[in-house]
Amino acid sequence: MADLSTLARPYAKAAFDYANENGVVNEWENFLFIASHVVNDKSFSTWLDNPAVSAEHKSAALVDLYDTQVAGSNDSAFKQLLDKNRGAQPSADTSYPKVSVALSNFVKQLSEQERLALLPEVYEHYRRHKAISLKQLDAYVTSAYPLTDAQRETIQTRLAASLNASVVIHESVDPSLLAGATIKVGDKIIDDSMRGKLQQLKTQLTA
Missing domain, CATH: 3.40.30 (Glutaredoxin)
Known part of the structure; x- marks a missing residue:
C-alpha cells in the first residue's frame, strides 16, 4: 500500500490549484494547518476511526471547530497557534474568514473517501506547492x-x-x-x- 505522503499528493495539488486560481491560498493553508493539528490529536484520531460516526459528521466537526475556535473567536489556543505559525504576534484583533463552501466540500470529499487522516501530509505538500509558486x-x-x-x-x-x-x-x-x-x-x-x-x-x- 502506498504511504500516506504519496496518497496525499493528488489531494494537496488539487487543493492548491483551486486555491491559487481563486485567490484563497492563505485561507486554505490556514485551515489545513489547524486541521492537521486536530487530526494528529490522539483522541480525535480515535474518534475518526469510529465507523459509527458518519463521514458527513466527521467533516462537519472539523469545519465547525475552525469556524468557532479560529474564525469566530476573539482568542483561543487554536487562533494563537495559527498566529504563531504565520509569524505574527498573537492578537485578539486578528480576524480569519470562516470555511468557504468549496473548502468545506473538499474536507467532505476527504471524509467520504476515508482520507481525513491524510490532512497533515496534505498540508505539508500544499505548503511545498505554495513555496514553489511564490x-x-x-x-x-x-x-x-x-x-x-x-x-x-x-x-x-x-x-x-x-x-x-x-x-x-x-x-x-x-x-x-x-x-x-x-x-x-x-x-x-x-x-x-x-x-x-x-x-x-x-x-x-x-x-
Missing part, C-alpha cells in the same frame, strides 16, 4: 534569546538577498546556545551560536 523558503531560527524586531528584519533581509527568494522566519529559543543563533533553511544549517563556536574551537584544539 519562490518562498522557510528559515528556522533558533536563538539564545528572543529576537528583536531589528534582528528579525536583518536576518530576513540578508537571507532573502542571498537565496533570491521570499523568506518566512520561524523562531524558537534555546538558552543552551549561550549567545547568537542557528539558522536552518532546507538542508543547510548556519551555526553562529556561541556554543557552536566553542565546539569548533574544541575540535581545532584536539585535531
Whole structure:
C-alpha cells in the first residue's frame, strides 16, 4: 500500500490549484494547518476511526471547530497557534474568514473517501506547492534569546538577498546556545551560536 505522503499528493495539488486560481491560498493553508493539528490529536484520531460516526459528521466537526475556535473567536489556543505559525504576534484583533463552501466540500470529499487522516501530509505538500509558486523558503531560527524586531528584519533581509527568494522566519529559543543563533533553511544549517563556536574551537584544539 502506498504511504500516506504519496496518497496525499493528488489531494494537496488539487487543493492548491483551486486555491491559487481563486485567490484563497492563505485561507486554505490556514485551515489545513489547524486541521492537521486536530487530526494528529490522539483522541480525535480515535474518534475518526469510529465507523459509527458518519463521514458527513466527521467533516462537519472539523469545519465547525475552525469556524468557532479560529474564525469566530476573539482568542483561543487554536487562533494563537495559527498566529504563531504565520509569524505574527498573537492578537485578539486578528480576524480569519470562516470555511468557504468549496473548502468545506473538499474536507467532505476527504471524509467520504476515508482520507481525513491524510490532512497533515496534505498540508505539508500544499505548503511545498505554495513555496514553489511564490519562490518562498522557510528559515528556522533558533536563538539564545528572543529576537528583536531589528534582528528579525536583518536576518530576513540578508537571507532573502542571498537565496533570491521570499523568506518566512520561524523562531524558537534555546538558552543552551549561550549567545547568537542557528539558522536552518532546507538542508543547510548556519551555526553562529556561541556554543557552536566553542565546539569548533574544541575540535581545532584536539585535531
